[in-house]
Amino acid sequence: MESNMTGSASPPPGYPLSPSGSGPSTTAPGRLSEGAERGVGGSEPRNETMAQERKVFWSVPDVGEDEARAVNEVLKSGWLGMGPKTKQLEQELSAYTGAKHSVVVNNGTSALLDALITLGIGPGDEVLVPTYTFVATASSVIALGAKPILVDCDPDTFNVGPKEVETVLAKHPKAKAIVCVDVAGLPCDLDALRGVAEKHHLPLLEDAAEAFAGEYRGKRLGNYDHVTIFSFHIAKQVTMVEGGAIQTNRDDLVDRLRLVRSHGEGKEKYVHVEFGLNFRPTDIQSAIGIAQLRKADRYIALRDKIARRYMHELGGHLAFQKVPDYATRPTWMIFMALAQNKEERDRLNQYLNAHGVDTRLPWPPIHRQPYFVQRFGHVECPKADATFARIVSLPIGNAMTDEDIGHVIDVVTRFYKGAP
Ligand SMILES: Cc1ncc(COP(=O)(O)O)c(C=O)c1O
Structure with missing residues (x-):
């Protein structure tokens, strides 16, 4: 049975409860976790008006009794580290996407590192990376x-x-390699990108950290010959709290992906046949992942409904990420709305946060990140600059209610009507 953990107990830190279904604000207070607050901008403003208004959080996961039961079972089993639950999650992920091989790891950044090491990326190599992405796509390349x-x-x-x-x-x-990113959960044009990669004899690594359960031309992401990585961080479509996975149909890569996940240790204990690190998940995380995966289609349907309502009801004021025909199932990890220009975006963002709508400005492109500029100098990417300047991401999440969606739409509409 699926149900949210509710009641009067306060949520543990970094673990907000799902909506309780009663009281004036049905979105329970709390923050996702430290990592989830990493989005640029964020919001903590408070004022008189907001005190009386509903608070809609940027993303609230649906984690409750199913997950608690699954964790309890692991705790009682006596096997807490990577073990049978991780193996089961790998099997269930393969069944879900159709991918021949699944390797579960402790977060999406580890999945990127493991994949890059497995593909032979090392010191001095150049790797193509989108500038419009969350920092981990670039920092994992730099780390190597x-x-x-x-x-x-x-x-x-x-x-x-x-x-x-x-x-x-x-x-x-x-x-030496091409990395593409399915931004906000929108699948890239994979056939076209694979064509370019093949033409230049380069491996393609798909960073689908934000796009689990997505489909390209009716086929699930992960079910390809190239390597695809996913994140199961707490704000994602499916969560292990922190977690990730690598999928591919290529038989020649899977042993290495597994070795790299665990210090490159071969069949003999403490004998390391490859370079590797510790990217292992615990079975506690994997058990949460299994419970979540069973609800994935429901979560994607909800995210789709939220995105459609925003686009239908706010289309007169805002523009949106375009969904091409090939992206047959976008999975809306983030909902990005575009104002006319930066000035309007900033005013809208401030208004939303002052009226109980938690937003993010995701994210300054990599070529604008102070660390990247210090290390690699100035790079021109005018389209990403122009895009980022107009974006505000509206709340979307697995535990969002119709009332939450309605409140977001109402506040945006009030802003455009010039209401105080
Ligand atoms: C595009 C992209 N790549 C990689 C990651 C890293 O995933 P994780 O936070 O699980 O390490 C994220 C995280 O949100 C992401 O958005």
């Missing part, structure tokens, strides 16, 4: 001593496409 070569985004989808990648490859013919 390689250099991210930034690719500007398509202004309609915010993803990189074949045109953008070819332009950069022409200037960096020695690049």
Whole structure:
């Protein structure tokens, strides 16, 4: 039975409860977790008006009794580290997406690192990375001593496409790999990107950290010959609280992906046959992942409903990420709305937060991140600059109620009517 953990007990830190279904604000107080607050901007403003208004959080996970039961079972089993539950989750993930191989890890960043190491990326290598992404896509490349070569985004989808990648490859013919990102849960044009990768004899790594359960031309992400990674962080479509997975249909990569996950240790204990690190999940995390995965389709349907309502009811005021025909199942980890310009976006963002709607401004592109600029200097990516300047991301999440959605729509509408 699926139900939310509710009641009067206060939520443990970093573990907000799902809506309790009573009282004036049905979205329970709490914060996702420290990591979930990493979005740029965020919001903590308080004022008189807001005190009387509903508070809608940017993303509230639906974690409750199913997960508590699953965790309890693991705690009582005597096997807490990576073990049978992780194996079961790997089998269930493969069944869900159709991918031949699934390797579960302790977070999405580890999935990226494991995949990059497995693909042979190391010191001095150049790797194409979209500039319009969360920092982990680029920092995992940097962590291995390689250099991210930034690719500007398509202004309609915010993803990189074949045109953008070819332009950069022409200037960096020695690049060793192409990383694409399914921004906010919108699948990239995979056939086209795979075509470019094959033409240049380069591996394609798909960072689908934000796009679990997504489909490209009716086929689930992960069920490909290239390597795909997912994040199961707490704000994602399916969560292990912190967790991730790597999927591929390639038999020749899977042993190495598994070795790299666990210090490169071979069959003999303490004998390390590959370079690797500790990317292992615990069975506690994997048990949560199993419970969540069973509800994935319900979560995606809810996210789809929220996105459609926003687009239908706010389309007169805001623009949205374009969903091309090939993206047959976007999974809306983040809902990105675009104002006319930065000035309007900033005013809208402030208004929303002052009226109980928690937002994020995701995210300054990599070429604008202070660390990247210090280390690699200035890079021109004008389309990502123009896109980021207009974006505000509205609340979306697995525990969002119709009332929450209605409140967000109402506040945006009031802003555009010039209400105080
Ligand atoms: C595009 C992208 N890549 C990688 C990651 C890293 O995943 P994690 O937070 O699970 O380490 C994220 C996290 O949100 C992401 O959005």
